Amino acid sequence: MLRKTWSLLLPVVVLTLGSCSDEKETAPAPTFELTTEITAGEPQFVVPGKSIELAYTAANVASVEAGGLGEGWSAEVDPTAGRIEIAATDDAVTRTTLKITAAGTNGESLAKEVELYCLNAFDDPQGVFVLNEGNMTTENGSLTWISPEGYVLDDAYRTVNGTELGNVAQDMAFCDGKIYIISQNGNKNPNGTTFENDGMLVVADARTLKRTAAFTNEELEDLDWPTHIAVLDERHVYIRDNRGIYRLDAGTKQLTFITGTDGAPKSRFVTMNGKVYTYLVKNTLGKILEIDPASDAAVTYSLPYTTTYFINDIKGIQAADDGRIWIMAFGFGESSIGKFDLSTRKIKQHLIGIEVSVGSNGVAFVARGNDVYYADGTTIYHLLFDDEGEDEVNGEGDPLSSDEPMIDVAALDDNAGLSYNGLGVHPVTGRVYINTIKSFALYTQNQIWGFDFAVSFENPAVKYENYTNFPAGFYFPAGN
Incomplete structure (x- = not known):
């Protein structure tokens, strides 16, 4: 399948035409048209330090002027070549309007406007990232970016750096103004196909997305299909692979296996209170696993044997806003969501009505405050978690009624055949x-949906089509 790519040349439309004279002139009327491909409703993206060009054709024109730009922007007209070169500095204002005036030889003038967008800040807390695995046999990973205004940049990393992420990008983490992106295969897939990319682990500046470091397959040769990553600082980069969890010292490039993490699940880490958490399930007993940066060993927290709902299997965990850990669990035919207190070893649970779908990225659910969202196929469910009172031993009085289906997106679009790799909930919005x-087989026909359920259960707030390539999941700068 051919992969859809973005062009940096995305000017908006011609907005105005004006005349400086109503009198009929003997000189022929001027013409002026931009010939660069135009996408209506989208700005032209400009990477700082990388100029772009707008081509045009003109006739019966004495001069072409380009101006009206905000601070940090410049535009230079080359009338001989019929082009306008546009550039922006690192500190340029994000959005501005290029005003083009073509003065005709008959005294008439034509005016056009082009909206411009400087790609100098990817760390706005209103933004959204979608990490893409890419097709394992043919593609590298990529990073889709949705701006706070709702503009979509198909491959933000390649746009900024001119190079690509590793094959089958799996997970990313924010720490100390940097983004760490791990890929399963780096520059070679299991079939032996090699790819031109930046390797297995890429580190980029969280504001500019400019690459600051990259680790090759050879430098991380001890890793076997890495899938998830958590970062406390440069010396404590934790990577989960088929064996367990390693700590990478990014300065020395040394990998150290963390004792006690054998069989760590293919699931996103929880990072809070200066420590990293995941879980283990052995002999149908679930445990929370804690990694302290002071040592290269793991500590386990056994979950209570007597709970409202049994925990024979853990579907996923997430940090709760109050310092506890959310646990999505399954046991003896029942699914539950609970909050586990590491200090007291107590858990508060609620029953849910489905066994949730878990993607290959290990995301079983997402939560914001006490609003919990999860999916069964293409149907999104919501539960308002009740934190008050004690659990009933038999589950009597549990608010199962709050476990409600919100929307089945497949009913809104025949092309929404499969949910791929879980949900996301924006921590700000x-x-x-x-x-x-x-x-x-038809993964290039795809959709990114965004719902504001407080406004509508049925109509998406946003929908973007055909931007992803096997999406690995959603990530938010505000969730650093």
């Missing part, structure tokens, strides 16, 4: 996101 694809 509360918007709930889901990725869908038509099918595994």
